[in-house]
Amino acid sequence: MAASARNMANEDMVAESMATQALKGKYVLITGASQGLGRQLSLTFTEAGAAGIAIVARDKAALEAVQREVEAIRSGAGSTVAIAAQVQTAADIDRALNEIKSQLEQSIQRPQVVAIAADLSRPADVERVIATTLSAFDGRLDVLINNASCIGLSPMPYLLDYPLEDFKNVLSTNLIAPFLLIKKALPALIGRGGSIINVTSDAGVTGYPGWGAYGISKFGIEGLSQTWAAELEGSGVRVNWVDPGDMNTAMHRAAEPGEDPTQWADPAEVTDVFVYLASDSANAVNGQRFQAQESNWGVRALRSVA
Numbered sequence: 001m002a003a004s005a006r007n008m009a010n011e012d013m014v015a016e017s018m019a020t021q022a023l024k025g026k027y028v029l030i031t032g033a034s035q036g037l038g039r040q041l042s043l044t045f046t047e048a049g050a051a052g053i054a055i056v057a058r059d060k061a062a063l064e065a066v067q068r069e070v071e072a073i074r075s076g077a078g079s080t081v082a083i084a085a086q087v088q089t090a091a092d093i094d095r096a097l098n099e100i101k102s103q104l105e106q107s108i109q110r111p112q113v114v115a116i117a118a119d120l121s122r123p124a125d126v127e128r129v130i131a132t133t134l135s136a137f138d139g140r141l142d143v144l145i146n147n148a149s150c151i152g153l154s155p156m157p158y159l160l161d162y163p164l165e166d167f168k169n170v171l172s173t174n175l176i177a178p179f180l181l182i183k184k185a186l187p188a189l190i191g192r193g194g195s196i197i198n199v200t201s202d203a204g205v206t207g208y209p210g211w212g213a214y215g216i217s218k219f220g221i222e223g224l225s226q227t228w229a230a231e232l233e234g235s236g237v238r239v240n241w242v243d244p245g246d247m248n249t250a251m252h253r254a255a256e257p258g259e260d261p262t263q264w265a266d267p268a269e270v271t272d273v274f275v276y277l278a279s280d281s282a283n284a285v286n287g288q289r290f291q292a293q294e295s296n297w298g299v300r301a302l303r304s305v306a
Contacts, residue, residue: 032148174217229287
């Protein structure tokens with residue numbers, strides 16, 4: 001898809017959710033946060049005013065690097081100097097003082113960031129992730145984003161040649177872990193009318209040769225999302241799932257090494273739908289599949305509650 005065609009959602013309908021403070025007071029858990037879409041969601045949710053963000057991935061060093069990026073967003077480093085350099089008149093002084101005051105308030109309100117290194121294919125690690133998150137946030141959780149995925153073997157073999165243990169590992173990370181995370185996080189999410197967002201793929205709708213365990217796991221995510229959404233209807237917790245489309249990420253490059261990644265979207269181009277679904281503007285939206293790079297996110301009509 002051409003870059004000019006990406007993110008063509010109905011801006012009037014969701015403008016409120018895109019505001020700087022759309023996620024003010026929200027506590028968020030994002031898996032697969034050390035790179036790609038998960039990293040970008042961590043940064044975008046911070047910019048949208050989230051009060052606390054727990055980020056999860058296997059790679060501790062990469063995760064801590066994202067943590068530093070998130071913490072730097074609200075620090076305003078160097079900006080006060082830039083403002084001071086623009087002061088020339090008495091009116092400039094008043095404006096500069098107001099801008100510095102605003103930056104200080106944002107710095108004080110910057111979100112709590114918790115980095116949790118974990119292998120989500122292990123149920124014990126899933127338990128630890130939820131326990132650590134709820135402990136850090138005093139039992140509060142508003143948003144769960146099941147983004148972590150394992151592509152499996154690369155290049156991906158046909159099913160006939162797929163080793164059983166590798167197949168199991170992909171399903172454990174991509175399907176069983178989201179099931180367990182939802183199950184363990186649900187009491188906290190019900191208490192705050194939370195939002196669950198699962199990341200899916202077109203490989204979960206159409207079976208492509210060679211996409212093996214990954215595609216099958218995403219078929220599972222589609223069914224898991226629909227079933228959770230139906231079972232949680234009326235509970236105050238909403239479940240939706242998002243296909244972000246082709247993105248220029250390390251995982252996608254590994255999956256399709258022969259393709260040109262410059263033709264794929266930057267993860268920063270697909271995050272608006274996630275902010276919308278995490279925000280109060282979407283608190284009546286449940287059981288819908290979204291396509292981040294399609295017009296109106298591939299949904300006929302969105303219900304927005306002020």
